[in-house]
Amino acid sequence: xxxxxxxxxxxxxxxxxxxxxxxxxxxxxxxxxxxxxxxxxxxxxxxxxxxxxxxxxxxxxxxxxxxxxxxxxxxxxxxxxxxxxxx
Amino acid sequence: xxxxxxxxxxxxxxxxxxxxxxxxxxxxxxxxxxxxxxxxxxxxxxxxxxxxxxxxxxxxxxxxxxxxxxxxxxxxxxxxxxxxxxxxxxxxxxxxxxxxxxxxxxxxxxxxxxxxxxxxxxxxxxxxxxxxxxxxxxxxxxxxxxxxxxxxxxxxxxxxxxxxxxxxxxxxxxxxxxxxxxxxxxxxxxxxxxxxxx
Numbered sequence: 001x002x003x004x005x006x007x008x009x010x011x012x013x014x015x016x017x018x019x020x021x022x023x024x025x026x027x028x029x030x031x032x033x034x035x036x037x038x039x040x041x042x043x044x045x046x047x048x049x050x051x052x053x054x055x056x057x058x059x060x061x062x063x064x065x066x067x068x069x070x071x072x073x074x075x076x077x078x079x080x081x082x083x084x085x086x087x
Numbered sequence: 088x089x090x091x092x093x094x095x096x097x098x099x100x101x102x103x104x105x106x107x108x109x110x111x112x113x114x115x116x117x118x119x120x121x122x123x124x125x126x127x128x129x130x131x132x133x134x135x136x137x138x139x140x141x142x143x144x145x146x147x148x149x150x151x152x153x154x155x156x157x158x159x160x161x162x163x164x165x166x167x168x169x170x171x172x173x174x175x176x177x178x179x180x181x182x183x184x185x186x187x188x189x190x191x192x193x194x195x196x197x198x199x200x201x202x203x204x205x206x207x208x209x210x211x212x213x214x215x216x217x218x219x220x221x222x223x224x225x226x227x228x229x230x231x232x233x234x235x236x237x238x239x240x241x242x243x244x245x246x247x248x249x250x251x252x253x254x255x256x257x258x259x260x261x262x263x264x265x266x267x268x269x270x271x272x273x274x275x276x277x278x279x280x281x282x283x284x285x
Contacts, residue, residue: 012140020136037118
């Protein structure tokens with residue numbers, strides 16, 4: 001995790017230095033491509049793992065229930081924080 | 088953006104399933120780390136080159152710093168309810184939820200602590216969480232959910248879904264999302280171990 005934080009901080013510094021440079025306008029595309037490739041790799045790891053694929057029919061429903069309720073819980077408990085923030 | 092990212096994931100699954108030789112898989116993790124570094128370096132540049140970043144950081148409300156707490160507690164609550172409904176032992180359910188979208192680590196830890204079945208559910212649940220978060224985060228921001236729109240990404244709001252957040256919101260919220268991801272990434276292994284060992 002620390003290398004990631006370091007990468008962000010070095011990026012922040014470079015961003016400061018490059019401010020106004022025409023290089024900056026290419027950065028959003030670089031970020032998007034790296035995310036797309038990361039997801040491609042994640043997909044390939046899942047697709048290339050027979051155990052994961054074979055467990056999907058049996059455990060997919062349970063996993064989906066955990067995912068949906070975990071997300072819903074996080075949103076619900078954060079909403080009050082947000083409302084007080086707005087006032 | 089969402090369509091590109093979802094098709095990249097599906098394309099990856101098909102690639103891994105039908106085309107790619109299994110021997111390539113171990114190398115993929117190394118590439119993934121480099122991509123993560125490029126990703127965060129890029130977002131750093133975007134943030135650093137924006138105007139008045141310092142003022143924006145100072146304008147972050149102290150209350151926003153509670154975000155990882157409400158996000159984590161809400162996730163555990165939801166995962167607890169899911170465990171209850173599905174007949175999974177509650178502490179193990181909390182362990183699955185405490186992956187916070189970090190599917191690789193949570194499934195590894197739970198494989199040791201709770202066995203292959205729970206580990207497999209944790210892997211799938213946290214992958215699905217990340218996949219739902221990618222289209223859900225932009226939608227929630229458009230519906231004015233504010234900071235709550237960050238929470239679906241869980242621990243991944245310091246990397247993959249941070250890119251999604253930074254596309255649809257301002258620099259200030261992107262920084263809060265990064266902070267949210269870092270705190271949940273620290274909490275995740277601690278909580279997974281705590282609950283998964285019970």
